[in-house]
Amino acid sequence: MKNHILNAQQKKAVEFDGKHVLVLAGAGTGKTRCIVGRAAFLIDQGMEPEKIQILTFTKRAANEIVERVKASLTDNQAQSLNGSTFHSWCNQLIVRYPNLFGASGYTVIDPDDQLSVMKMVCGDQLVEYKGIRIKPQQLLDIYSYGRNTRKNLSNSIREKIFKGKTDEETNDEIDIIRPKVEVLLRAYQTKKSEGRYIDYDDLLLIVANRLRNDAEARRILSHQVKHLLIDEFQDTNPLQWYLLEPFLEIAKFYCVGDDAQSIYSFRGADYKNVHLFKERVPESEILILNNNYRSTQEILDLSNWLIETSPLEYKKKLVATRGSGTKPKLINIASQWEEANFIAENILENFTENNKNFIDHLILSRSTYYTKPLQAVFIQKKIPYVTYGGRKFMEAAHIKDIVSALRVVNNIYDEIGWMRFLTFWDGIGEIKAGKYISKILEFKDPLDCAQNLEDAIGGTEGEKIADIYNSIFMNSGNVKKAIQETYSKMELQLAFKYRKDWEEKRKSDVPVLEMLGENYATIGQLISEGILENAKQLNGNPVLEGSQLNDSEIKDHVIISTVHSAKGLEADVCYVLNVSPKVYPSAWNLSSDENIEEDRRVLYVALTRAKNELYITRDTNSITTVNSSETSEVTSKYFLENLPENLTEQFVNPYTIVKPRDILTPNKIDLSEGMDFS
Numbered sequence: 275m276k277n278h279i280l281n282a283q284q285k286k287a288v289e290f291d292g293k294h295v296l297v298l299a300g301a302g303t304g305k306t307r308c309i310v311g312r313a314a315f316l317i318d319q320g321m322e323p324e325k326i327q328i329l330t331f332t333k334r335a336a337n338e339i340v341e342r343v344k345a346s347l348t349d350n351q352a353q354s355l356n357g358s359t360f361h362s363w364c365n366q367l368i369v370r371y372p373n374l375f376g377a378s379g380y381t382v383i384d385p386d387d388q389l390s391v392m393k394m395v396c397g398d399q400l401v402e403y404k405g406i407r408i409k410p411q412q413l414l415d416i417y418s419y420g421r422n423t424r425k426n427l428s429n430s431i432r433e434k435i436f437k438g439k440t441d442e443e444t445n446d447e448i449d450i451i452r453p454k455v456e457v458l459l460r461a462y463q464t465k466k467s468e469g470r471y472i473d474y475d476d477l478l479l480i481v482a483n484r485l486r487n488d489a490e491a492r493r494i495l496s497h498q499v500k501h502l503l504i505d506e507f508q509d510t511n512p513l514q515w516y517l518l519e520p521f522l523e524i525a526k527f528y529c530v531g532d533d534a535q536s537i538y539s540f541r542g543a544d545y546k547n548v549h550l551f552k553e554r555v556p557e558s559e560i561l562i563l564n565n566n567y568r569s570t571q572e573i574l575d576l577s578n579w580l581i582e583t584s585p586l587e588y589k590k591k592l593v594a595t596r597g598s599g600t601k602p603k604l605i606n607i608a609s610q611w612e613e614a615n616f617i618a619e620n621i622l623e624n625f626t627e628n629n630k631n632f633i634d635h636l637i638l639s640r641s642t643y644y645t646k647p648l649q650a651v652f653i654q655k656k657i658p659y660v661t662y663g664g665r666k667f668m669e670a671a672h673i674k675d676i677v678s679a680l681r682v683v684n685n686i687y688d689e690i691g692w693m694r695f696l697t698f699w700d701g702i703g704e705i706k707a708g709k710y711i712s713k714i715l716e717f718k719d720p721l722d723c724a725q726n727l728e729d730a731i732g733g734t735e736g737e738k739i740a741d742i743y744n745s746i747f748m749n750s751g752n753v754k755k756a757i758q759e760t761y762s763k764m765e766l767q768l769a770f771k772y773r774k775d776w777e778e779k780r781k782s783d784v785p786v787l788e789m790l791g792e793n794y795a796t797i798g799q800l801i802s803e804g805i806l807e808n809a810k811q812l813n814g815n816p817v818l819e820g821s822q823l824n825d826s827e828i829k830d831h832v833i834i835s836t837v838h839s840a841k842g843l844e845a846d847v848c849y850v851l852n853v854s855p856k857v858y859p860s861a862w863n864l865s866s867d868e869n870i871e872e873d874r875r876v877l878y879v880a881l882t883r884a885k886n887e888l889y890i891t892r893d894t895n896s897i898t899t900v901n902s903s904e905t906s907e908v909t910s911k912y913f914l915e916n917l918p919e920n921l922t923e924q925f926v927n928p929y930t931i932v933k934p935r936d937i938l939t940p941n942k943i944d945l946s947e948g949m950d951f952s
């Protein structure tokens with residue numbers, strides 16, 4: 275094993291020889307380094323890498339950890355090490371043990387598809403649906419929240435629709451809508467099982483329930499999973515814990531987390547779960563790491579101050595091993611364009627004069643939406659960038675169209691797949707498609723399906739659709755070929771449907787999908803795993819959002835990320851955008867102390883990403899206008915309201931487009947000048 279530099283506390287954590295452990299430590303103290311070190315240590319000690327499972331919140335984090343473990347070992351020792359998200363791990367288990375989990379022939383549906391199913395349900399159950407003022411997406415939110423937090427329906431409705439309120443009026447309203455919501459959610463469940471759909475939460479529940487109730491399943495998996503290495507443990511929610519619990523008996527847990535960085539309560543995470551670790555996990559220990567290796571002390575002073583002003587006690591004070599640097603800069607800006615230009619100029623200056631690369635810059639925002647002007651300025655100034663937190667490759671409409679053809683061959687009961695595939699063709703609307711689907715659902719033998727389709731739909735459309743079905747069916751053992759054949763038969767219509775940007779943007783995604791197909795043995799695997807993994811990483815090359823395939827060669831780019839997608843990231847220079855009143859905390863959250871504290875942790879995560887330079891921007895209009903009594907609550911709760919002067923350097927409009935100085939009284943002009951009429 276190549277040498278990892280570890281301090282004494284980290285070494286102790288990496289070489290831990292008890293059963294279960296939680297490494298509980300602040301930002302930048304080396305938790306990720308410990309996970310990497312632990313995996314390498316275990317493999318070095320002779321543990322087979324395929325029996326170590328690393329669990330992280332994003333595929334990106336998993337890939338990075340696995341790559342780092344591989345780099346720290348020699349001779350491909352870690353070749354078969356597995357790192358994934360909870361969802362994709364469960365999906366892999368389900369695919370690997372089709373009989374044990376009984377889910378073969380099912381289709382995993384993504385959130386867009388879930389919404390389609392819920393819309394169909396609301397259409398079918400109009401009486402109930404009209405009786406509530408809740409949108410299909412909100413119904414899904416209630417459903418998912420209930421399952422993730424394991425709270426009952428009334429409380430899930432309270433949380434998702436009534437912001438947690440417990441007054442009498444709210445209770446009455448919940449009592450009225452609850453039965454209707456129940457009918458709709460039950461109908462959604464029925465629709466799922468009829469269509470043989472598995473939604474993301476089902477993946478976890480299928481594995482969890484099997485393991486909890488079946489000793490044979492535990493015995494089988496005990497040969498497969500010996501060590502679970504879990505990152506960001508503070509953000510695991512009750513459903514994830516429900517899944518993990520049966521593994522306590524068969525595997526050793528190695529968890530790392532930081533209660534001050536818990537930012538996923540909207541998905542049911544409860545940062546207090548780290549405090550319950552010893553109670554929940556028998557034969558466990560908690561280890562602490564104290565020293566921050568990432569940032570200079572000035573950045574940590576500001577972060578420490580933010581957390582100290584919280585009424586919650588995190589018992590944390592980060593100390594920099596790197597010593598002191600420059601103070602964070604608080605930039606007051608007058609508009610988003612000014613902010614964008616300031617950041618762009620700053621980055622270009624660093625690039626051309628200060629020997630920094632684009633990748634040394636990380637921009638953090640609460641939402642991707644807010645960064646649109648910034649992206650526009652980057653494009654204009656030719657600054658390469660990637661975004662974390664946007665639409666994913668497999669979610670793009672044209673890809674979904676092609677995949678819909680594969681889906682229906684994979685699972686003939688897949689109504690969502692049929693709806694998309696049939697309505698893709700001109701002349702088939704939703705109503706016509708619905709009629710065809712009812713006929714299709716009665717087909718028995720997949721071998722006759724093509725012929726039956728031709729008969730049911732009729733005309734040239736019927737022929738075309740049957741032909742596509744047939745060629746996918748014939749190539750079901752060669753996924754790439756199946757995609758190529760499908761595409762060749764859909765190309766004309768695709769080019770027509772997306773005529774606005776087909777040639778420039780979308781078309782180049784097709785070879786990507788084909789390449790992706792090569793990695794899978796069956797269409798079913800491509801669909802279930804492809805949807806989850808979203809092809810960000812393909813044969814070692816990053817595939818950027820949407821269709822920016824051409825940019826994949828660019829390795830040096832600025833990263834624009836939402837704070838929620840920035841877990842574990844770090845950069846030399848960080849820009850935290852729009853730390854203004856009504857944003858930190860968000861205006862939506864002012865009435866809930868819990869939500870305010872979650873927002874504080876969001877800001878804490880953002881600030882602690884910076885290694886050397888931290889820029890915080892703030893909208894000047896927001897601070898000059900929050901004076902009226904109506905906004906006094908906003909002001910008093912604003913996180914930077916009482917910011918001690920010595921913690922930052924403040925600038926007002928440093929790069930403002932300076933107006934030339936003019937005289938006070940305007941001169942007169944004469945418009946009859948300049949033309950010679952002689």
Ligand SMILES: Nc1ncnc2c1ncn2[C@@H]1O[C@H](COP(=O)(O)OP(=O)(O)OP(=O)(O)O)[C@@H](O)[C@H]1O
Pocket residue numbers: 279280281284299300301302303304305306307308532535566567568841842843844882
């Ligand atoms: N012993 C060490 N010596 C030198 N550098 C270290 C050491 N431990 C960690 N680092 C560096 O400190 C930085 C932070 O480490 P790491 O990302 O592992 O922390 P973390 O606790 O996971 O942080 P966070 O929770 O904030 O994402 C990294 O750049 C890492 O390489």
